[in-house]
Amino acid sequence: MATAKGKIASGTKEFFTPRPSKRREDADPQNGGGSPSHSPASAAGTSEVDLMVFTTRMETLFKEFSSSLSARLDTMSADIRKDIQEIGDRTSHLENKMSEMADNTMAAAVESLETKLLQCTNKLADLEDRSRRHNLKIRGIPETIHPRDLMAYVTDLFTHLLPRVALDTLLMDRIHRIPKPPSAPQKAPRDVILKMHYYKPREDVLRAMRKPEILGSQYDHLEIYPDFSKATLQQRRLFHPLTTSLRDAGILYRWGFPTKLIVLCDGVTTVLTSPTEGRITLESWGLQLNKDAQERRSTLKKVTPDWRQR
CATH class of the missing domain: 3.30.250.20 (L1 transposable element, C-terminal domain)
Structure with a gap:
């Protein structure tokens, strides 16, 4: 009976014992509550060694990266300096060429040629005007006047302007209409151009046109110009x-x-x-x-x- 009670008492004590304490006592029954097998000082020493290895490795990597970057930058700088030198040489060459063009007589030669061209253009225009000096241009003759009746119509006009002039002096070599310029109104009649056989009647007609009232109501819609x-x-x-x-x-x-x-x-x-x-x-x-x-x-x-x- 004493044994049974002793077992019951020990079991009850074990039952009420906290589990963490029990596990600690069961885990190392012979340790006597001492320190663990791996002390904190030993772990700290290992961490410092690993940190020194890592630091050394990073320093090596940074040195390698710095060397590679420096070599790459040196190569790029050399290429850029070479390109700048080439651009400078080409710019100097162009500046020298421009100096030669500015200092030589090219500008004066071009100006001289331009003057000669203008003289030739004026001379050509003068020759063309001389070939037209017998011509007259009449504006306002209605389109209802048939081309074959133009000479008779214009002869009557000149007779009205120069009543004392003989008809034989009002001869015309040719007469016809010319295309309408783009600036002319759409309903405006085409101009009539004619060539007088004699030069003096042509000048007399232009001189008479300096007095617009001489046209009268019959021809007041007409205008006469020299042909240039x-x-x-x-x-x-x-x-x-x-x-x-x-x-x-x-x-x-x-x-x-x-x-x-x-x-x-x-x-x-x-x-x-x-x-x-x-x-x-x-x-x-x-x-x-x-x-x-x-x-x-x-x-x-x-x-x-x-x-x-x-």
Whole structure:
């Protein structure tokens, strides 16, 4: 009975003993509650060794990366320096070439050729105008006038303008209509161009047209012009500000060939060969232009070396 009670008491004591304490006692019954087999000092020493190995490895990797990066940068720098040197050499070569072009006589030669070309153009326009000097251009003749009736219609017109002129002097070599310019109104009739056989009646007709009232009600819708080349018309258009100012001031002028103005002012004849010359002359006379007359040909400027050699 004593044994049974002893077993029951020991079992009850074991039952009420906390499990962690039991496990610790069961785990190492002969340790006597001492320290574990691996001490903290031993673990700390191992960690320091591993850290030193890792640090050494990282230093080695950084040195290798730095060496590789430096070599790569040196190669790229050498390539960039080579490219910059080549660009500098090419720039110097171009600057030298530009200096030669600016210092030689090319600009003067081009300007001389441009002047000669303008002279040839004016001469060609003058020859073309001389071939048209017997021509007249009539604007406003209705399209209902048949082409075969144009000569009779124009002869009656000239007879009305020059009643004292014999019909034999009003001979026309040819007469026909010309294409309508793009700027003309759609319903406007085409112009009629004709060539007079004699030159004097042509001038008499133009002189009579200076008095518009001479046309009368029968022909007041007509306009008569001399026939000029396109180049001459363009040149005369540049003189328009000058001619307007001269008419407003009551100063007489007439056209010369090649295109120029012959002005009679205070009994003195002045020849104006360009719009710029005319503007300066009219301003010296005290006349103001509506707008400045500009040269058709621009002046060629000589190139100057404004760069800097390095």
